[in-house]
Amino acid sequence: MDASAGIGSISPTSRFVRDAVAARVEATRAKDVETLATPLGATCVEFDDVRYAVTSVADERGGRVRVDVSVGAPGGAFEERRAMEDAATLICLSDGTIAANEKANAGYDATFRVDVTAIASLEDEERREEILQRVSRVRNAVYGAKLRGHLRELAATGGTEGALDWSPRRRGETMFIKPQNDQVTVIFPMHFADARDAVIATQFLTQFAEVRRGQKELSTAPAVSYHKSPPLELKDAPEEMIGDANGGYVSFVLFKRHATPDRLEATVWNIMTFHAFVSYHIKYSKAYWHSRMRQKVESWLSILKRAKKVDPSGNGKKMTTADGRTFVRK
Structure with a gap:
């Protein structure tokens, strides 16, 4: 980062x-x-x-x-x-x-x-x-050459139906590219080694797909959808390439406006690094939650230290004044 x-x-x-x-x-x-x-x-x-x-x-x-x-x-x-x-x-x-x-x-x-x-x-x-x-x-x-090639084709011809293509990102992670009429769809099977990260990712990605619908300033952004099961575009994908998508599937629909010369490189980079983007936010969120929990525990400990100690026997503490008189403090 x-x-x-x-x-x-x-x-x-x-x-x-x-x-x-x-x-x-x-x-x-x-x-x-x-x-x-x-x-x-x-x-x-x-x-x-x-x-x-x-x-x-x-x-x-x-x-x-x-x-x-x-x-x-x-x-x-x-x-x-x-x-x-x-x-x-x-x-x-x-x-x-x-x-x-x-x-x-x-x-x-x-x-x-x-x-x-x-x-x-x-x-x-x-x-x-x-x-x-x-x-x-x-x-x-x-x-980014493979995705860039499909987007250049989209910009030049307006998009035509083509065979499913894919680009391995790292072990267990693959980016699928499906050329279609007027668009290019990119699908990410989201795999996380930690099952707890997969649970967090499910909630994050659900909101990620929904946020575009409620914000007008995002109307020109790529359409995003989130699926728990493989989308139809992956029906011809080799099963071993999909792997264990325990975090679901995210699809981006890219149009000609995303492949113009002034936006092409930004589009390629943002799509290509999407999985790393999600992983970063999961780790960032976990660190934030742990920090908040530590602050809360420290706050409770501070309150306990300031709390008045009560004699469990019910007897007050015997005190002596400067002139020798005594009294019991309760």
Whole structure:
């Protein structure tokens, strides 16, 4: 989660990738020889088990600093042809500042080479930041390719009936895509390892599907429906791909207006990270409830400590005044 994106929002840019590359850019601008001489090998694992690696590249042509940005995900999430075609337009730059490697680094799906020296030579700070933001969106460009392809088809043709498609997100989680006339329907079987999380998710998702109906400002948002049993769109889906949907099924209906060039990337990212969005809110809710319960217990303990102690024998405590007289305090 990125705080700059707002509470509960997931930023499409990877702070890890952006900061790792930016550190090399700043070291190059400052001519920090010691930092540049130190090999870079930073790795990170994000939600949905997506892995990043930012590694330094041996200087092949003398005087240039380069790093490789690699990304990997669980098997089945990467569709090489579509992914690399999208990356060529969304990530790579024609001047070679960011370029896709022909072969990904070992253990990863795709690798992009970043010319740090070229970025550092730019005097325009906004342009440098623009390039850093571009390479940090590598996840959305690579793993959103399948959904992006269906939405582009919807925008171009208005939508046609097609076969059910799917994209594995992580172990036990799959996103199904059903092209239809005038729309594309995306279905999530919601699986939770913790049965208690599944109970909370059921209530959350029921309200999530209902809230759009009562708010006019959400009238242009995708239609959402929640089902306890598999919707009809999944009748041809392999049973092993659906798995144990103990949290029910959520369907999003996307129309042509959601696939316009200015909204396409936001639509792809928000849909693709929906399961992580729900998981975040469940954990956030549990933390809030635990905090409230702790506050309530502390309040009760404070009241008990202030309570007047009563002698169970019924006899008051014998007190003596300064002049020697005694009395019983009850």
